[in-house]
Amino acid sequence: MELIITEKDNAARRIADILSGGTYDSSRENGVNVYEWGGKRCVGLSGHVVGVDFPSEYSDWRDVEPAELIDADVEKTATKENIVATLRILARKATQVTIATDYDREGELIGKEAYEIVRDVNADVPIQRVRFSSITENEVKSAFDEPDELDFDLAAAGEARQIIDLIWGASLTRFLSLSAGQLGDDFISVGRVQSPTLKLIVDREREIEAFDPEPYWELFADLEKREGDTDAFEAQYFYRDEDDNEAERVWEEAVADEVYETLSSRDSATVVDVNRRTRTDTPPTPFNTTQFIRAASAIGYTAKRAMSIAEDLYTAGYITYPRTDNTVYPDDLDPEDLLDDFVGHSTLGESAESLLEADEIVPTEGDEETTDHPPIHPTGEIPTRGDVSDDEWEIFELVVRRFFATVADAAVWEHLKVVAEVADYRLKANGKRLVEPGYHDVYPYFSTTENFVPDVDEGEELSLSDVELEEKETQPPRRYGQSRLIETMEDLGVGTKSTRHDILEKLYDRGYVESDPPRPTRLAMAVVEAAEEYADRVVSEGMTAQLEADMDAIAHGEATLDDVTDESREMLEEIFANLADSREEIGDHLRKSLKDDKRLGPCPECGEDLLVRRSRHGSYFIGCDGYPDCEYTLPLPSTGKPLIMESECEEHGLNEIKMLAGRQTFVHGCPLCKAEDAGEGPILGDCPECGDEHGGELAIKTLQSGSRLVGCTRYPDCEYSLPLPRRGDIEVTDEYCDDHDLPELVIHSGDEPWELGCPVCNYQEFQARESESGSELEALEGIGAKTVEKLAAVGIESVDDLTDADPDAVADDVEGISADRVRTWQAKA
DNA sequence: GCAAGGTC
Incomplete structure (x- = not known):
């Protein structure tokens, strides 16, 4: 029995x-497919x-x-036990083993890992290695016709990387985390x-x-032909700078004004130069x-989302393997055959058919040709729109169209540059026209x-009008976008095609970006500052x-794994020798920065810093750094994780807050403004739960969701609350309840005001009734205790109330309940 | 609970 092992x-x-x-x-063994x-x-x-x-x-x-x-010591342990177990069972019975992992360095190491598992249970079985760059009939068959040996040197190169990454990453990560006392989920990582x-990100921020x-100033004017009926076109003022280069930015206001005055006083310009050239725009x-x-990313997908969709499309068989460095199609890809697969398709067919009309189809090639996988292209299998989500289709279409583009013709642009003179000043206009759309189609x-x-x-004389002088400012460099970062990582040789987007995610997870x-x-x-000072290597692409050079040396037999790892250990020893005395200083700096990341601005009560904090229950709120001397707090919405934005509230000098909750992410704004204008309405009286002890007071509050309640001003420390109806104006009367010393409330909605009374009494009455009429309501199929509570808050407390109610009004008033549901209940009642 | 690299 021959056993073939793939990646x-x-x-x-x-x-x-x-x-x-x-x-x-x-068949399946231990959850592993065996063919x-x-x-x-x-x-x-x-x-x-x-x-x-x-070791443990x-x-x-x-x-x-x-x-x-x-x-x-560095040990190897099974991380996928079921697969290792299956492999051991299969290997025992094998008379021949063939390792067919990916054709790259990491594939060789994965192959060696399989080799060792096999050898452990079967000392004598012959083990061979096959290599192929794409899983096509020709490549696979010829690889199996001429099997080779495992390349242990290449695998050792990979092992050296594993060891060095682990030792450096773990030791420095632990050092920084311990120095700052960050030992839980919020450890401080380095790698x-x-x-x-x-x-890269930090340098740009600096x-x-x-x-x-x-x-600086820029000047624009409209030019128009005197004859014919063509439209006016915009031209920009330029001059020759000291290096004789064309410059458009004027750095002195007086000069800009002078040019403006002159241009404005004229009504014509003379064409002094016309330059026409065609440019070939080669397909991607x-x-x-x-x-x-x-x-x-250009069509709105984050790196993570794009990769996740591509992986799904790959698994479903619609596109090839999405993790590849290769930009040259393999010989066995026949572009004509692949185009044929799209002929007749409702949305992609037309493009494929037009491309097939060409005399010859020659795909473009990139600079990088690798042995592991082909460039990402469609397989020829086309999902129907029902098989995939809209996003998946959009990404699928992108991959298909990219393939189309690589076999399409170049586009041709015509550029027309016109220079016109006004007095001693010059204006230029750059026109461009797409003459041959080529691949853009x-x-x-x-x-x-x-x-x-x-x-x-x-x-030629042109008429001159609408002279404009624009004052502008030089802009700081832009932050790296996700895709630009990934490109830069690739340029620097940092990370791999499979990990670069994960590394970005890791930076988010670690609280670094x-x-x-x-x-x-x-x-x-x-973290970057500390690393630069004490362990510059670990923040440098060097x-x-x-490591790449060392790995090449191991792969070529010019160095051993021990040579390379020993040298790396010595360098790390030296770093730790220097770090020893600075542990406290580094820790202080890290701790201070952690606090800076939570800071919003000054506390309106004591002037110390307001910080984003987490309550014991895990909910977020804003509290004062002066606690416990200052007990000032502000609430935050309960959905999402707060992000301190760069923008500041002008009135309070506090940074605004955004609540990150995936698709439901929203800007909360200045938490103090929010508390002032929406959140806290009139104070009714002391909080029955914490009034005596902490001075909490009850206030009418409107939540982010729009629902209202009577709640304690010390929320979230005190979670005492009473429900209020969602709609209607709330009148606070000057009648006070004897029992609770709170004002009675009246709700004005519709024709008849609803005398809710003291909110505590109202709630107690409701609770008392709940056991009777509540159960009456609850007896109706489809109404749970939560719903009963919600209905009671709008005055529906019995089956009679329910049958009298207007379903649409109820749906409007109660969150999460539709008019149809109410009608269903009414029918049952 | 540390890294980076595979894969899902």
């Missing part, structure tokens, strides 16, 4: 299909099924000095890839913070992961905006560059 299930199934001619049987035919079995791993870690005696962060990790990426805007190259993410994601400038002749485009927190800046 993933998907590859196992496709190889089984090719080698068996579609006759394989599949079987004519004396062969094929099983897929799930990437690495073993991982490196320290190193696992308590407080008991182990971080520096001890440098020389600790060979995440930290240089974070430094430029932005240091930026000093400078004013095939998608690798990075370029795919970039294109998806099948790939509508790039801008094809034209700019109209008419045909003019040298010496917020918002989109990612903005670094103060914590991130402090560490990866050196």
Whole structure:
């Protein structure tokens, strides 16, 4: 029995299909698919099924000095036990093992991991290795016809990376976390890839913070032909700077005014130069992961979302493997055959048919040609619109159209530059026209905006009008967007096609960046500063560059795994020697930055800082840093995680707050304004729960959701609350309840005012009735206790009340209840 | 509970 091992299930199934001619049987062992035919079995791993870690005696962060990790053993343990177990069972019975993991360095290491599992249970079985760049019949069959050996040196190169990454990452992460006392979920992490990426973001932020805007002026005017009926076109003033380059920005106001005066006083300009040229706009190259993410981001997808959709489309068989560096289609991809698959399709067919009309189809090629996977392209399998979500379809169409574009013709633009003179001043207009749309016809994601400038002749007089002088300011550099960051990581050689987008997510998870485009927190800046000072290697892309060189040396037999890891350990020892004395200083700085990230501005009561805090129950609120001397608090909405925005409230000097809750994310604004204008209405009296002890008071409140209640001003510390109806004006009368010393309330909605009375008495009466009429309501099918409570808050307390009620009014008044539901209940009642 | 790299 021959056993074939692949890197993933998907590859196992496709190889089984090719080698068996579609006759394989599949079964499941321990939740792992096994494909079987004519004396062969094929099983897929799930990437690495073993991982490196320290022995368990190193696992308590407080008991182990971080520096001890440098020389600790590094063990390999199974991380996917069911797969390892299955592999062991299959390997025992095997008479031949073939490793068919991906054709790249990490694939070689995964292959070696499988090799060791096999060897452990079967000391003698021959183990061979096959390599292929894409899972197509030709490639796979010829790979299996000429099997090779595992490349242990290449695998060792990968192991060196694992060890170095673990030792550096774990020891420095623990050091920073311990120094700042951040030991829970909020540890402070450092790593060979995440930290240089974070430094990119932090460096850009430093430029932005240091930026000093400078004013400048630009001048525009409209030009128009005197004859014919063409439209006017816009021209811009320019001059020659000291390097004889064309410059449009005027740096002195007086000069700008002078030009403006002159241009405004004239009504004509003379054409002094006409320059026409055609430009070829070559079609884009095939998608690798990075370029795919970039294109998806241009149509509104985050890196994470784009990859997640691509993975789904891949698993469903509509597109090829989405993690690839390759930008050259393999030889066995026949573009004509693939185009044929789209002929006749309702939305994609027309483009495919037009492309098939070409005499010759030659796809574009990028610079990178790798051995692991082809560029991302459609497989020819087309989902129907019902099979996939709108987002999936949009991404599928992007991949299809990108493939179309790579086999389409170039586009041709005509550029027309006109220079006209007014007195000693010059104006220029740049026109462009798309003469041959070429690939743009099948790939509508790039801008094809034209700019109209008419045909003019040298010496021609044009009329001049609408002179405008615009004052502007130089702008700071822009933050990196997610896709730009991923491209930069690729340029620097940091991370891999499979991990770059995950690294970005990690920076969000660790509290290092917020918002989109990612903005670094103060914590991130402090971590980068500390690393720059004591462990510069770990924030520099140079560490990866050196590691790559070392890995190449191991792969080529010029160095050993021990040579490389020993040297790396020595460097880390030196770093820790320098760090030892600065632990407290680093910790102080990190702690201060953590606090800065929670700061909103001054407390209106005592002037200390207001901070975003979390209550014991996990809900967020705003509290004063002066606590317990100052007990000032402000509430925050209960949905989402608060993000402190850059914008400040002019009235209170507090940063505004955004509540992050996925699709339900919203801007809450200044929490003090919110509390003042919407949140807290009139104070009714002392809070019966905490009034005596803490001085809490009851107030009428309107929540973010629009629902209202009588609640304690010390919320969220005190959660005492009483329900109020959603609609109607609330009148606070000057009649007081003897029992509770609270004013009686009247609700004005519709014709008859509803005398709710003392809110405490009202609630108590409601609770008393609940056991009787409440159960009466609850007896109706489809009404639960929660609903009974909601209905009571709008005065529906019995079955009679319910049958009398207007379903539409109830639906309006009560959140989460539709008029139809009310009608259903009425029918049952 | 640390990293980065596979994969889902």
